[in-house]
Amino acid sequence: MVGFGELDRLAAENVELRRLLTEAQRTAAAATADQRTLEEQLRQAQKMEAIGNLTAGIAHDFNNMLSVIMPTLEVVAGFLPNERKPIMHEASHAARRASELARQLMSFAGRSPSAQRAHHSSHEIVDAATRICAPMFGAELHLATVYEDSAAALYCNAGQLEQVLVNLLLNARDAVVAAGPPRGHVIVRVSVRRRRAERSAPELDPWVWIQVSDDGVGMTDEVRARVFEPFFTTKGLGRGTGLGLATSYAIVRDHEGRIECASHAGFGTTFTITLPASSPNAAKQHAAEAE
Ligand SMILES: Nc1ncnc2c1ncn2[C@@H]1O[C@H](COP(=O)(O)OP(=O)(O)OP(=O)(O)O)[C@@H](O)[C@H]1O
Numbered sequence: 059m060v061g062f063g064e065l066d067r068l069a070a071e072n073v074e075l076r077r078l079l080t081e082a083q084r085t086a087a088a089a090t091a092d093q094r095t096l097e098e099q100l101r102q103a104q105k106m107e108a109i110g111n112l113t114a115g116i117a118h119d120f121n122n123m124l125s126v127i128m129p130t131l132e133v134v135a136g137f138l139p140n141e142r143k144p145i146m147h148e149a150s151h152a153a154r155r156a157s158e159l160a161r162q163l164m165s166f167a168g169r170s171p172s173a174q175r176a177h178h179s180s181h182e183i184v185d186a187a188t189r190i191c192a193p194m195f196g197a198e199l200h201l202a203t204v205y206e207d208s209a210a211a212l213y214c215n216a217g218q219l220e221q222v223l224v225n226l227l228l229n230a231r232d233a234v235v236a237a238g239p240p241r242g243h244v245i246v247r248v249s250v251r252r253r254r255a256e257r258s259a260p261e262l263d264p265w266v267w268i269q270v271s272d273d274g275v276g277m278t279d280e281v282r283a284r285v286f287e288p289f290f291t292t293k294g295l296g297r298g299t300g301l302g303l304a305t306s307y308a309i310v311r312d313h314e315g316r317i318e319c320a321s322h323a324g325f326g327t328t329f330t331i332t333l334p335a336s337s338p339n340a341a342k343q344h345a346a347e348a349e
């Protein structure tokens with residue numbers, strides 16, 4: 059015979075076992091989700107690596123051919139009578155555009171030769187990019203910059219990071235123009251936040267956060283999932299190459315940073331770039347060496 063005391067004990071044990079089981083199931087579900095995210099990141103990294111290698115190969119051959127075509131065009135132009143020269147201008151213009159495309163492809167593939175780095179103020183980089191884009195925004199659109207903290211130093215190639223921000227700002231402009239009034243707001247927020255470079259890192263390091271938000275047309279989940287793919291564009295033939303964000307992704311990755319996109323169709327988009335700030339000591343030492 060089992061006494062009441064024994065039944066109570068078994069019931070309590072049963073409750074405890076159920077609690078432990080639920081907890082174990084929850085932990086297992088979280089581990090599976092973590093694993094899925096890691097697998098997804100690995101797949102994305104492998105895909106970008108493969109596309110990068112292919113792209114670099116094509117861009118390299120492309121450049122070789124252009125290095126023959128461009129000087130030849132100049133020589134041929136020299137033989138032409140003046141009234142025929144405009145034809146050659148067109149051809150030279152197209153060749154220069156092709157060369158610019160090859161340069162962009164190399165930069166996407168991480169093979170850009172001009173990736174020299176130095177310490178730069180985060181605010182100066184953002185200022186330079188917004189100054190380049192301001193004339194392309196027009197009076198009816200609003201472009202604002204908010205500096206939430208004082209500037210941090212970034213060890214970077216300033217030209218490349220400006221290129222990333224210009225890509226984001228021009229995409230934002232296209233999105234607000236497509237949405238039409240009363241939309242038309244693009245805001246850049248710059249802040250410095252402390253976080254660990256990796257989960258296991260002992261120290262919190264300063265990171266620069268640059269967010270570019272717009273209240274434009276936004277994206278569907280299908281578009282958002284593909285924005286960093288090279289040659290993915292929704293802008294139609296001749297209007298977009300689909301290399302802006304693929305190149306931006308590669309540049310930010312080369313700077314040990316991250317670029318993420320959040321978007322809601324019909325509401326707008328925010329791109330967030332996080333970059334490790336260079337330590338004040340490294341920046342001071344570099345400044346002393348430069349003097
Ligand atoms: N801020 C944004 N709002 C809505 N859609 C966007 C935004 N930024 C990017 N996209 C979508 O992502 C696609 C890819 O952008 P990406 O900058 O790589 O190429 P693109 O702008 O189409 O062409 P390119 O930059 O080469 O001229 C765009 O065609 C657009 O569909």
Ligand SMILES: [Mg+2]
Binds near residue numbers: 303
């Ligand atoms: Mg673009």
